[in-house]
Amino acid sequence: xxxxxxxxxxxxxxxxxxxxxxxxxxxxxxxxxxxxxxxxxxxxxxxxxxxxxxxxxxxxxxxxxxxxxxxxxxxxxxxxxxxxxxxxxxxxxxxxxxx
Numbered sequence: 001x002x003x004x005x006x007x008x009x010x011x012x013x014x015x016x017x018x019x020x021x022x023x024x025x026x027x028x029x030x031x032x033x034x035x036x037x038x039x040x041x042x043x044x045x046x047x048x049x050x051x052x053x054x055x056x057x058x059x060x061x062x063x064x065x066x067x068x069x070x071x072x073x074x075x076x077x078x079x080x081x082x083x084x085x086x087x088x089x090x091x092x093x094x095x096x097x098x099x
Contacts, residue, residue, distance in 0.1 A: 011041070017043070018045050033063075037069075042070060048076055048078040048079070057074045057094055075094070079098075
């Protein structure tokens with residue numbers, strides 16, 4: 001148990017890029033991500049907006065260029081009804097914060 005505690009303490013705190021994700025179009029956001037290549041960890045937490053935005057968040061997690069190089073996490077705050085609209089997104093690693 002003590003070993004697990006040490007591992008989590010040594011992990012870098014993810015840089016929150018939620019505002020950029022929501023306020024940039026897809027191409028701007030991809031360019032922005034390129035500037036963050038050296039960041040060890042990134043996170044995005046947003047409220048449910050629509051299916052398209054949820055799929056963009058899934059793509060952020062599944063970006064093959066970052067696999068193994070950068071830890072990424074994504075969370076959507078969603079009701080049960082919103083969650084049901086795009087189960088595939090949540091099954092692929094996007095976390096859900098129930099509201």
